[in-house]
Amino acid sequence: MKPSCAALAVSALLAAAIPALAAPVSAASAASAAAAAEAKAVVSELVACGTRHSLSSWTDPKRGIGCGRDVAVKRFGEVATKSGGRLKVIVDKYETSGPRTGNAKVPMENVYAVLEGTDPLRKQTAFIVSGHLDSRASDVMDAKSDAPGADDDGSGVAASILSAEALASRPAGFRATLVFAAVAGEEQGLLGARRLKEWLGQQGYQVGGMITDDIVGATNGAKDRRPRVFSEGGPDGVDSPGREMARRLEELVGRERVRLVFRRDRFGRGGDHLPFVEAGLPAVRFTEPLEVYDHQHQDVREEKGIQYGDLIRFMDFPFLAEVAALNQAILAELAAAPAPPKSAVLGGAVTPAAKIAIDAETDPERKGFEILQRETTETRWKVLRTVDQPGQVVLDDTSTDNEFFAVRSVGKDGHKSLAVPCVPAPARPAGSAPAKPPGR
Numbered sequence: 001m002k003p004s005c006a007a008l009a010v011s012a013l014l015a016a017a018i019p020a021l022a023a024p025v026s027a028a029s030a031a032s033a034a035a036a037a038e039a040k041a042v043v044s045e046l047v048a049c050g051t052r053h054s055l056s057s058w059t060d061p062k063r064g065i066g067c068g069r070d071v072a073v074k075r076f077g078e079v080a081t082k083s084g085g086r087l088k089v090i091v092d093k094y095e096t097s098g099p100r101t102g103n104a105k106v107p108m109e110n111v112y113a114v115l116e117g118t119d120p121l122r123k124q125t126a127f128i129v130s131g132h133l134d135s136r137a138s139d140v141m142d143a144k145s146d147a148p149g150a151d152d153d154g155s156g157v158a159a160s161i162l163s164a165e166a167l168a169s170r171p172a173g174f175r176a177t178l179v180f181a182a183v184a185g186e187e188q189g190l191l192g193a194r195r196l197k198e199w200l201g202q203q204g205y206q207v208g209g210m211i212t213d214d215i216v217g218a219t220n221g222a223k224d225r226r227p228r229v230f231s232e233g234g235p236d237g238v239d240s241p242g243r244e245m246a247r248r249l250e251e252l253v254g255r256e257r258v259r260l261v262f263r264r265d266r267f268g269r270g271g272d273h274l275p276f277v278e279a280g281l282p283a284v285r286f287t288e289p290l291e292v293y294d295h296q297h298q299d300v301r302e303e304k305g306i307q308y309g310d311l312i313r314f315m316d317f318p319f320l321a322e323v324a325a326l327n328q329a330i331l332a333e334l335a336a337a338p339a340p341p342k343s344a345v346l347g348g349a350v351t352p353a354a355k356i357a358i359d360a361e362t363d364p365e366r367k368g369f370e371i372l373q374r375e376t377t378e379t380r381w382k383v384l385r386t387v388d389q390p391g392q393v394v395l396d397d398t399s400t401d402n403e404f405f406a407v408r409s410v411g412k413d414g415h416k417s418l419a420v421p422c423v424p425a426p427a428r429p430a431g432s433a434p435a436k437p438p439g440r
């Protein structure tokens, strides 16, 4: 017999009345409680450095950004030891300048923890998660005042460290390389992220995908507790690679865990994903659901009963652990998947069939491809069909005009790459050799 609504309501009431007794602690919730506790410990250590302004001391172990760097090196180092040396910690020292350094060259340092890919075919592709080490007070050039930077961006550094710990502990590793970063100079003009991008190029890595976690540590009473994931758009029918990364994340974890925002960043603002976005690379920004500006970029002070400053007491560490878990989900998926197709060219205009030409490198771990489709007014892809091989696919009785199409690679173990939008073949001047379609 089916339980009646009344019986269900009574049992729901009972469950609500005695949650602690009714719900045994699952392994998953114990793990997330441990992650929240670790996030709090990391952020507390960073806040204890007083300020982490990029122009503060790099050598004082007690106060300044050098103290913050030491926290990141120590935490990543502990993960590296546990990984049996598979994770490698690198301190990247460089000189940089920008308007907010008075255009003078200043020394800065980034910290990277690198988990090299296991597959020679894929290990030159890197997936990156980054938070910024530096913090600031009200005056962006004030390197002396306290700037605790618990949320902005101790939270992002903690998410990067937690992700390293979770993913480096997986014994099988990942086909592609994972880079967990804590960078400097964000508040002075994304200087550390620009250096990170340059460093990846110098090491010979292609960027397969990049996440910046910036202000991911508080919920501030928001009813909708999902983190926002920002991704920029693109021209007609060809959304940016970052948009495809955001879509893949949502498909993977569910709409109830992420809130996609189809903008490159919050209105009029920016972050460390932008040097990657501007280079046409897949990059997204994670940020908490509801920001409180009294806690950002403010000297620590009390005025008219209002507490200003980026303090640890405003944080929500279970939420921060959830952001780290979402980072891990998308990084693990993409680093295990085959490469996206090199290109997907759409043809068949003014004919009754759409034709898609898929170009892809040989990969013995790839099972095939999924052709994706969406109405031009829809935001999410649907799988239209699967094919085993690259080459031309003809979609009979399908207009090229009314829908958008994309193609992604599927691994033998089910992992899926980012989608590559189907674009027209590039026009070529009369008499020239056929041009290469836009690759990725």
Ligand SMILES: [Zn+2]
Pocket (backbone or CB within 6 Å): 132, 152, 153, 186, 214, 215
């Ligand atoms: Zn920030």
